[in-house]
Amino acid sequence: MAGAAPRLPQTSPPPSPTAPPEPPPPSDMSALGGDRLASPGVQAELQPGAAGPPPVEAYSWLVADLSTGQILAAKNPHWKLAPASTLKMLFADTVLPKLDRNQTHLVTNEELLGMGAGSSAVGIKENFTYRVEDLWNGVFLHSGNDAVRVLCHMNGGIDATVAQMNERAKSLQAHDTHVVSPDGYDAPGQVSSAYDLALFAREGLKNPDFRGYAATKDAKFPGKDGTTFGITNTNTMLGTYPGMIGVKNGYTTNAQNTFVGAATRDGRTLVVSIMHVAGKGKTYEFTKQLLDWGFASANSVKPVGELVGAEGDPTGAPGTASSTGGQKPGQAAAVPGVEKAAGASDDGPAWGLWAGIGIPAVLLVGGVTVFVLRRRGLLTPTVHFEDDILP
Numbered sequence: 001m002a003g004a005a006p007r008l009p010q011t012s013p014p015p016s017p018t019a020p021p022e023p024p025p026p027s028d029m030s031a032l033g034g035d036r037l038a039s040p041g042v043q044a045e046l047q048p049g050a051a052g053p054p055p056v057e058a059y060s061w062l063v064a065d066l067s068t069g070q071i072l073a074a075k076n077p078h079w080k081l082a083p084a085s086t087l088k089m090l091f092a093d094t095v096l097p098k099l100d101r102n103q104t105h106l107v108t109n110e111e112l113l114g115m116g117a118g119s120s121a122v123g124i125k126e127n128f129t130y131r132v133e134d135l136w137n138g139v140f141l142h143s144g145n146d147a148v149r150v151l152c153h154m155n156g157g158i159d160a161t162v163a164q165m166n167e168r169a170k171s172l173q174a175h176d177t178h179v180v181s182p183d184g185y186d187a188p189g190q191v192s193s194a195y196d197l198a199l200f201a202r203e204g205l206k207n208p209d210f211r212g213y214a215a216t217k218d219a220k221f222p223g224k225d226g227t228t229f230g231i232t233n234t235n236t237m238l239g240t241y242p243g244m245i246g247v248k249n250g251y252t253t254n255a256q257n258t259f260v261g262a263a264t265r266d267g268r269t270l271v272v273s274i275m276h277v278a279g280k281g282k283t284y285e286f287t288k289q290l291l292d293w294g295f296a297s298a299n300s301v302k303p304v305g306e307l308v309g310a311e312g313d314p315t316g317a318p319g320t321a322s323s324t325g326g327q328k329p330g331q332a333a334a335v336p337g338v339e340k341a342a343g344a345s346d347d348g349p350a351w352g353l354w355a356g357i358g359i360p361a362v363l364l365v366g367g368v369t370v371f372v373l374r375r376r377g378l379l380t381p382t383v384h385f386e387d388d389i390l391p
C-alpha cells in the first residue's frame with residue numbers, strides 16, 4: 001500500500017563468528033500483548049527513514065516504554081527460557097511488601113541448607129541476626145541465594161514462597177513463567193520470558209523500596225563481631241549508563257547471561273529485557289545499544305505490541321509512590337523512575353528448549369571454582385555458575 005510504514009524483515013541478523021548457533025524459537029509462542037509478538041525474529045515497525053534496532057546476539061529481547069507499556073521492538077519476546085537471577089524480581093514483587101525493612105531475624109543453620117552447588121552468596125552466617133534491609137541488599141546487589149532462602153523462611157518457607165510467586169506471576173499475566181526455585185537457580189521446568197521479565201520489572205518499579213534497592217550501587221553488609229564488608233551491585237551499568245535505575249542481572253550455566261535494565265532520559269523511561277546471551281560483557285553492551293536506539297527512535301517507530309496490565313488493572317500503567325499508598329515509614333527513598341514521557345497519549349538452550357528437543361536437562365561442568373563468598377576467603381567447587389561471578 002502506498003505510504004505504508006516499512007517493516008523490518010522478519011529474520012535475525014547473522015551471528016558473529018564467535019557466537020554459537022542459535023536454535024529456532026518454538027512455533028507456539030504466545031501472542032499476549034499483540035499478534036506480532038508471536039512471530040519469530042525481530043519485530044519493528046519503522047516510519048520512513050527510521051533506523052532499525054541494532055543486531056543483538058540473544059535468543060530473546062524487547063524494548064518497551066514503561067510509562068505507556070508500548071513495545072518499540074522485540075525479538076521472540078515470549079520464548080520460554082531459563083531466567084537465572086532475573087527471577088529475583090518476581091521474588092521481590094512477591095515478598096518485599098510483606099516484611100518491614102527494620103525487622104530483624106536470627107538465621108538458623110537449617111535456613112542455609114539446600115542451596116545449589118555454585119550458588120552466588122552474599123555471606124550470611126548462621127546464629128547471626130540480620131535486618132530485613134540487609135537481606136534485601138544481599139538479594140539485589142550481590143544476588144545472594146542465601147539471602148533469598150532466609151527471606152523465604154521468614155515468609156513461610158521455600159514451598160510456600162514458590163507457590164506465592166507462581167500466583168503472583170499469574171496475577172500479572174506473566175503466563176510464560178513457571179517458578180521452581182525462588183532464587184532463579186536452574187531447575188527443570190523453570191522458565192520465564194523477556195516479556196514476563198519486563199512485567200516483573202515494571203511492577204517492582206512501582207514500589208519505592210524495590211526502586212531504592214535496585215538503584216543502590218554499593219552497600220555495607222554486616223559481618224561478625226560488629227564488622228561490615230562492602231558489597232557492590234553486579235549491575236555494572238549503574239553509574240556508567242546515564243539515567244540507569246536498575247533492574248536485575250543473572251547468569252547460570254543453562255540460562256547464560258540474562259538482564260533487565262531500565263533507564264530514564266528526558267522524562268521517558270525505557271526497559272530492555274534480554275535473555276540468553278553468551279558473554280557477560282556483551283549483555284551490557286547489547287542493552288546499551290538497545291536503550292540508545294529506543295531513546296533515539298521512540299517517536300519514529302510504531303509499537304509492535306504492549307505490556308499488558310495486571311489482573312484488575314487494564315492499563316498496567318506504572319505507578320508512583322502515591323499510587324502504591326505513598327512512602328511508608330522506614331521505606332527506601334524513591335529514585336528517579338517511572339514517569340510519563342512528554343507527549344505520550346532479565347552453555348546451551350534453556351530447560352523449556354531442552355524439553356522440547358529431548359536433550360537431558362543436566363549439564364555438569366567440573367574442575368572449576370568460583371568465589372561465592374566475597375571477603376570470606378573461601379572457594380567452592382562448582383558444577384553450576386551463577387550471577388555474574390565469572391570474570
